[in-house]
Amino acid sequence: MPKEKGGLGLRGLEIWNKAAMSKHLWSLCSDFASSLWVSWTRCYLLRGRSIWELKCPGDCSWSWRKILGFRDIGRDKMKIRIGNGRRASLWYDNWHPLGPLEKILGERIIRESKLSRLAKVADIMEGDTWRWPSVRSLALSDLMRDTLNTFRPDSNREDVLYAFILWLAIQGGIYTHTKLLRFVEDLDHLFFACPFSERVWNALHAKCNLPWVQWSWLEILSWMEQFRGRSMSSIVIRLMFAASELGFI
Structure with a gap:
């Protein structure tokens, strides 16, 4: 209840829980996070894979299951501005204007593309232009058609994970x-x-x-x-x- 109505002004636990899980996801996706928990999780749980592609194991801890269950919400808030494409996951990161390619194209296209699940966006770049995989797919053709000509990579700059900070600012979650x-x-x-x-x-x-x-x-x-x-x-x-x-x- 707000303080002006006689309450303590405390935030709801559900909101705090979502904020905590968002922070964990951000830390695992960010190049700047270097805590012991992040290092351990990347080494023993992710093992070089993207957080977005993991299946939720039946024997994992309660906290890890909750973090994995929050991914659909978290990925929508974590957009990547493509530069040289070297850090962004081709299939799983939210870098394309239409959304993650894994959701748009599906598993069959990933297999037929002959590109690794660990492929980066740089693998379909040639300088500052796109080099899409040669796969007969209506979904891929639609994706290439709907990708605006103004949306191009920039080999002279790094990829940037940016939208999550904007979302925090809108929600009033940045500790100014x-x-x-x-x-x-x-x-x-x-x-x-x-x-x-x-x-x-x-x-x-x-x-x-x-x-x-x-x-x-x-x-x-x-x-x-x-x-x-x-x-x-x-x-x-x-x-x-x-x-x-x-x-x-």
Whole structure:
């Protein structure tokens, strides 16, 4: 429920879950992500394959199954602007204006093209023009006909994964300075400003013999620095602080 209506202003878990899965997909598709999880997943789960072509195994973890199940939504948001075609998957990435070729042409055309499933867009490029595979297919003929003459590769630049950032910006999901400040304000409301939080703090401060001052979240964190010691009072205050914050969530 929004804060102006008396709620805590928290976002729905379903939205946060979709955002988290989108971030995982983006990390696996991006050349700039280098976390331990991304490296492990690419090595042991993808094994050189595209995330879009994997079948969902029956014995995979719950989280991996959810990420794979989110691909149809995620791929629509992750468009690639073609440059030299060296990083974009020919069949599975969303680089063509009409969509992923695997969805448009189907498995038979992929087999008859004599191109690998790991083929890149560069494999059908000749300089800055297209060199489509010689396959007798109405679907491929329609694709070649519907591809605008203005849509051409550019061998002098890199492929760019771009649309996901635009989608985040439209959804308000990019953590700008203003958004981070608003996040701190949400913590202030959650932990201190709402009536329930204030009652809890009053009771805890009375039991710990501490004066109640309605500070902000950042001020409270700074104030807690003095209780890093091993004395009984410092330990009790730290436990009180941790238990109270957990209870508000």
